[in-house]
Amino acid sequence: MVRNIDFIFFDLDHTLWDFESNSKIALKNTFDKFVQNRYPLITYKNFEQTYEAINLDLWDKYRKKLITVEDLKMKRFKNTFEKFDVRLNDSAIEEINEFYLFDLSEQTALIEHTEYILEKLSKKYELGILTNGFKETQIRKMKNSGIDKYFSVLVSSDEANAIKPDRKIFDYAVNETKHKHENILYIGDDLENDIIAGKKAGLQGIWLNILSDERHPEVETVLSLKELETLL
Incomplete structure (x- = not known):
């Protein structure tokens, strides 16, 4: 049971901002601009599947500190194109990645009940x-989707020079508030x-599990954002 809460941190992607829906639109727009006419033998379905597998693997390596954030940004598209025997120089890859990140931040789909629960x-x-x-991208996402007005603090991995589940990012976030670890609640979609990780750092936590009806026996769990109003 959560208690004595003074401050609430939310995760953004997959928790409030609908990354799945928005990223599909941005990736399709990127494909249409940089791939469709130049490399007609590459289908969008194959491009999407290849990119998503590579991106997932690189994010896992980034969380484990095996690669840098710059490696992540460069390699996800570079490695995707190379799977189709297309070799692009770094400036071309940077252009593609910048277009994707900007287009991604222009998308505005939110997880159901986001505005309702934030208002409350x-x-x-x-x-x-x-x-x-990435902070710059996350700021644009929040502004374009109209939810930036609800938040007084934004902590990103590139700003904190640490990435969840590293305790350093949680400590950095706490230091950005005027409150103690034990009086801060973190709400996110990634259990681990x-x-x-947040609880190990001393924060309270609520797991948002919108993908199934599983409730963790030792972690406060909600199956929708609206359910938070019964706990807070």
Whole structure:
């Protein structure tokens, strides 16, 4: 049971901002601009599947500190094109990645009940964002989707020079508030990297599991954002 909460941090992607829907649109727009006419033998389905597998693997390596953030940004598209025997120089890859990130931040789909619960909780608590995403992109996402007004603090992995589940990013986030670890709640969709890691750092946690009806026996769990109003 959560108690004595003074400040609430939310994860952004997959928790409030609908990354799955928005990223599909941005990736398709990127494909249409840089691939479709130049490399007609590459289908979008194959490009999407290849990119998503490579991107997932690189994010895993980034979380484990095996690669840098710059490696992540460069290699996800570079490695994808190379799977189709297309070799592009670094400036071309940078252009593609910058286009994708900008287009991604222009998308505005939110997880169901996001605005409802933020409006409700912002009247009772100070709210912040704690994200592994890139700060500049995350700021644009929040502004374009109209939810930036609810938050007083935004902590990103590139700013904190640490990435969840590293305790350093949680300590950095706490230091950005005026509150103690034990009086801060973290709400996110990733059980291991958000909630369990946050609890190890001394924060309270609620796992948002919108993908199934599983409730963790030792972790406060909600199956929708709206369910948060029964706990807070």
